Amino acid sequence: MKNIVLIGMMGSGKSSVGKALAQKLQRPFIDTDALIEQRESKSIQEIFELYGENYFRKLEQDVVRELAVYDNHVISTGGGMVMNQQNVDSLKLHGKLFYLRNGVEELEARLGSARDNRPLLGAGKELRDTLQRLLDQRESVYIASADTVIENQDLEETVMRIAALADCDKEDPA
Numbered sequence: 001m002k003n004i005v006l007i008g009m010m011g012s013g014k015s016s017v018g019k020a021l022a023q024k025l026q027r028p029f030i031d032t033d034a035l036i037e038q039r040e041s042k043s044i045q046e047i048f049e050l051y052g053e054n055y056f057r058k059l060e061q062d063v064v065r066e067l068a069v070y071d072n073h074v075i076s077t078g079g080g081m082v083m084n085q086q087n088v089d090s091l092k093l094h095g096k097l098f099y100l101r102n103g104v105e106e107l108e109a110r111l112g113s114a115r116d117n118r119p120l121l122g123a124g125k126e127l128r129d130t131l132q133r134l135l136d137q138r139e140s141v142y143i144a145s146a147d148t149v150i151e152n153q154d155l156e157e158t159v160m161r162i163a164a165l166a167d168c169d170k171e172d173p174a
């Protein structure tokens with residue numbers, strides 16, 4: 001079975017949806033940010049502060065290259081992952097990509113106090129403007145990269161819809 005790969009903005013709930021999906025489908029779950037933090041023994045915030053964004057993007061690319069040979073996993077990615085086309089190509093080798101799509105207001109509401117450890121949002125910055133700018137830059141890439149766009153209003157419903165699609169996929173193991 002192909003991997004189920006979740007893409008989308010910070011605050012779209014990729015990690016929560018990914019964990020619930022993995023449990024429901026009895027598949028292993030990987031969160032690329034968590035894997036990077038574990039390997040570096042540092043938080044994403046610390047990696048950005050100490051080494052900068054380019055270094056983090058290199059770590060992301062390394063992780064995704066490794067994951068490209070996996071099958072049958074649920075993989076949740078960082079919000080900037082698909083801005084590098086090589087990452088998209090690697091993820092698509094053995095995976096179907098689902099874009100969890102939200103508007104800025106929903107993302108802002110979800111992020112709330114979870115802005116910590118998200119260095120691109122910055123503690124003192126205006127959250128909505130930053131989210132809007134990132135979404136403007138990324139929306140077309142998320143859509144172009146995705147095999148399926150999921151209008152992501154309710155996390156439980158999102159889990160059910162992706163699980164149903166993954167079930168249909170059993171007929172087509174390619």
Ligand code: S3P
Binds near residue numbers: 014080120
């Ligand atoms: C980022 C999103 C974060 C994390 C890093 C950069 C981004 O992941 O990878 O802070 O560029 O959008 P989440 O989308 O899981 O918050």
